[in-house]
Amino acid sequence: MWQSYINTFKNYLKLERSLAENSVEAYLHDAEKLHQYILLTNPALSPMQVSARELMNFLMYLGELGLSAHSQARILSGLKSFFKYLLLENLIQHDPTQLIEAPRLGRKLPDTLSFPEIEAMLGTIDLSTPGGTRDRALIEVLYSSGLRVTELLGLRLTNCYFDAGFIRVLGKGDKVRLVPIGQDAMHYTRLYIDHVRSTLLVHKGDEDTLFLNLRGSQLSRITVFKTIKKLADEVGIRKTISPHTFRHSFATHLIEGGADLRAVQQMLGHESITTTEIYTHLDRDYLQQTLREFHPRSRRG
Numbered sequence: 001m002w003q004s005y006i007n008t009f010k011n012y013l014k015l016e017r018s019l020a021e022n023s024v025e026a027y028l029h030d031a032e033k034l035h036q037y038i039l040l041t042n043p044a045l046s047p048m049q050v051s052a053r054e055l056m057n058f059l060m061y062l063g064e065l066g067l068s069a070h071s072q073a074r075i076l077s078g079l080k081s082f083f084k085y086l087l088l089e090n091l092i093q094h095d096p097t098q099l100i101e102a103p104r105l106g107r108k109l110p111d112t113l114s115f116p117e118i119e120a121m122l123g124t125i126d127l128s129t130p131g132g133t134r135d136r137a138l139i140e141v142l143y144s145s146g147l148r149v150t151e152l153l154g155l156r157l158t159n160c161y162f163d164a165g166f167i168r169v170l171g172k173g174d175k176v177r178l179v180p181i182g183q184d185a186m187h188y189t190r191l192y193i194d195h196v197r198s199t200l201l202v203h204k205g206d207e208d209t210l211f212l213n214l215r216g217s218q219l220s221r222i223t224v225f226k227t228i229k230k231l232a233d234e235v236g237i238r239k240t241i242s243p244h245t246f247r248h249s250f251a252t253h254l255i256e257g258g259a260d261l262r263a264v265q266q267m268l269g270h271e272s273i274t275t276t277e278i279y280t281h282l283d284r285d286y287l288q289q290t291l292r293e294f295h296p297r298s299r300r301g
Contacts, residue, residue: 002035005047005086012085029258030078034058036261047082048092052099055079059103065264066146066251068112069103076102112249113241115296118143120235121228130196130214135227137185137192138211138219142243144185144297145169146250146268149221149243155210157193162186165288171269179267180291182298250295257294263287 009031013024037058038045045054055076062072080097087095113121122139126132142152151169159168165186166178181189189210197210203217211219224243232241239245247268254264267287292298 001046002038005091006031006035006082008089009082009085012088013081027078027081029256030075031082032258033062033075033255033261034079034082037061040262047086050083050096052096055096055100059100061261062255063103064270065255065261065268066112066248067255068248068252071112071252071256073102076100112252113237113239113245115253117235117237118246118249118297121231121237124231124234127191130199133188133192133196134211135231137188138224139228139231139246140185140188140297141167141181142246143250144182144291144295145179146247146264147179148172148247149224151269152224152243153211153219153221156208157210158208160189160210162190169269175269177266177269178287179269180288182291182295184297253296254290254294257296259290259294263290267291 006028010024010028013019013027019027034050034055038050038054041057042054059072059076062075063069067075076097080095083092083095083097086092122136125136125139127136138152141147141155142149145167147155147169148171151171154170155167160181161167162181165180167181169177169179171177193210197212200212200214200216202209202212203215206212206216206218209218213219213223221243228241228243228245232239251264251268255261267290
């Protein structure tokens with residue numbers, strides 16, 4: 001049902017509004033994101049039955065996934081066009097988006113980084129030094145897999161399944177999940193393991209810890225914070241960022257690229273904001289395919 005209305009919405013955008021192809025695709029992605037959310041929460045609901053309450057819950061859901069207020073506002077703009085189309089076609093009597101205010105953007109810069117900003121930060125790292133090689137690997141992993149900083153620091157060598165393209169992550173509440181890892185992140189992590197970590201005198205108790213300081217013990221949170229702040233300063237980024245910014249950027253770039261919401265949610269290790277039953281089990285091949293198709297540092301020819 002949803003797909004037929006999205007298809008006719010596409011024709012409306014192209015033929016009646018004469019929008020450019022990129023704009024049409026963006027609007028369709030927005031409508032499809034809402035469709036995915038409805039499938040998770042109330043599969044029987046048709047586009048004509050969507051209320052302002054569902055839309056508010058949808059925006060809350062996007063916020064929970066880590067999308068900035070700016071990204072939420074842009075998606076809401078696309079949905080306004082979708083429901084305006086339904087109204088013009090007399091498929092609905094009232095536009096539910098009229099009751100929804102766009103998330104406040106405020107004066108603060110969004111807590112996400114653009115892909116060029118991330119590329120610039122990575123490009124300043126000196127790979128000729130042991131610390132630089134390690135820093136490149138840990139930031140690649142942060143951005144490639146959307147980890148929390150505590151999850152990053154808790155990674156174990158024995159939980160890196162690079163042949164399968166996954167890492168095993170211990171998340172909040174000691175819940176374990178498998179997360180796909182991109183090709184670049186695997187490349188630089190292997191480089192770090194083979195040429196830096198292998199040369200360290202590892203402290204007792206940290207033999208299986210992946211990321212170590214140059215004295216052979218587990219990295220601290222403050223070291224990761226300082227590293228990111230230093231790289232941002234070097235390329236002139238004035239945003240207030242932290243390791244969590246890479247997690248938000250991971251989710252934002254995947255979703256805005258068209259990734260399935262359920263896949264992103266599972267990779268982030270989020271609990272349901274409605275009911276735990278709405279999460280379906282996704283097989284590993286599907287998660288890997290999602291990362292490869294929609295993450296900007298995992299697309300290789």
